[in-house]
Amino acid sequence: MMVMIHQLTETETAASPYKVVYARVSTDQQSLQLQIDALQSAGCQKIYQEMASGAKSQRPQLEQMLAQLRSGDV
Secondary structure, three states, rough: OEOOOOOOOOHHHHHOOOEEEEEOOOOOOOOHHHHHHHHHHOOOEEEEEEEEOOOOEEEEEHHHHHHHOOOOOO
């Protein structure tokens, strides 16, 4: 399961900074929902998420998040 809640648009890439986060669970028996709820409550605007084992070195959503970070994002 790889889901990204929001993708940056061209307008957003020039906009003010965002709180950008990455949420991950290791197994399909775990749920991302508690993490997502807490992150949204904390004001995070961009949440990249995926299910990937800790032993897995490839994390496409993490890589995409890092590639889209802009100066000033936190």
